[in-house]
Amino acid sequence: MTDDRTLIDAARGGDAKAFQALIEKYQSAVFNLIYHFLGSDRELEDVAQEAFLKTYLSLKRFREGKPFLPWLYRIVVNTCYDELRRRKRRKTYTFSDLSEEESQRIERQLANVSSGTSWAQDETMRRVLAESLQELVPAYRAAITLRDLEDLSYEEIAAALNCSVQAARLKVFRGRMQLRKALATALKKYGIRYP
Numbered sequence: 030m031t032d033d034r035t036l037i038d039a040a041r042g043g044d045a046k047a048f049q050a051l052i053e054k055y056q057s058a059v060f061n062l063i064y065h066f067l068g069s070d071r072e073l074e075d076v077a078q079e080a081f082l083k084t085y086l087s088l089k090r091f092r093e094g095k096p097f098l099p100w101l102y103r104i105v106v107n108t109c110y111d112e113l114r115r116r117k118r119r120k121t122y123t124f125s126d127l128s129e130e131e132s133q134r135i136e137r138q139l140a141n142v143s144s145g146t147s148w149a150q151d152e153t154m155r156r157v158l159a160e161s162l163q164e165l166v167p168a169y170r171a172a173i174t175l176r177d178l179e180d181l182s183y184e185e186i187a188a189a190l191n192c193s194v195q196a197a198r199l200k201v202f203r204g205r206m207q208l209r210k211a212l213a214t215a216l217k218k219y220g221i222r223y224p
Contacts, residue, residue: 031047031050033051033054033096033097035047036048036050036051036054037051037088037091037097040085040088041088041089048085048088051084051097052081055098055101056077058098058179059077059080059081059101059105060073060077061178061179062102062105062106062109062174062175062178062179063076063077063080063105063108063109065159065162065170065174065178066106066109066162066167066170066171066174067109067112067113068159068160068162068163069159072112076108076109076112077105079108079111080104080105080108083104083107083108084101084104087104095188096185096188098181098185099181099184099185099186099187099188099189100188100189102175102179102181102185102188102189103188103189103190103191106171106189106190109167109171110167113167153219153221154221156219157212157215157216157219157221158212160211160215161208161211161212161214161215162174162208162211164207164208164211164214164215165204165207165208165211166204166207168190168200169200169201169203169204169207169208170204171189171190171200172186172190172197172200172201172204173201173204173205173208175189175190176201177201177205183197183198183201184197186200186201
């Protein structure tokens with residue numbers, strides 16, 4: 030496999046295949062980060078495409094000798110922040126906005142879901158984690174995702190979040206504290222015993 034430096038140099042020179050190789054190399058890491066940061070896969074591909082487009086347009090500003098992945102993660106995190114700001118501006122709908130017929134249809138579908146099914150535990154745990162992550166301040170959510178889910182070093186997290194290593198450590202620590210509280214609340218909500 031070609032190294033990042035060679036691919037970046039070729040992509041800067043207009044080689045579309047080299048940039049495609051970079052995308053393929055880091056695509057799953059980017060998708061995972063976006064999923065854990067935003068908490069849903071509704072707009073996952075759109076946000077990923079936007080992040081990769083920003084990456085392509087910014088390649089000329091990539092500094093020689095620096096690792097590519099933290100730089101890419103910084104672009105992805107900033108794109109996720111942009112998406113969070115867009116979501117705040119969008120109108121949110123509640124059950125009270127639905128017609129009576131739509132509301133009844135949704136209630137019937139929810140009633141048909143049995144909590145005793147074999148998939149419920151795994152699905153519930155994924156839901157608990159996703160909901161708990163969404164309770165975190167976005168900077169802490171990004172730090173936790175990069176450290177605990179993507180297994181980056183504190184130096185790489187600092188580069189991705191554009192902060193000092195000490196600030197990255199602090200964000201991870203505070204994020205874990207917030208996550209513990211959020212997990213306890215979410216587990217209680219789903220009737221799962223918390224040790």
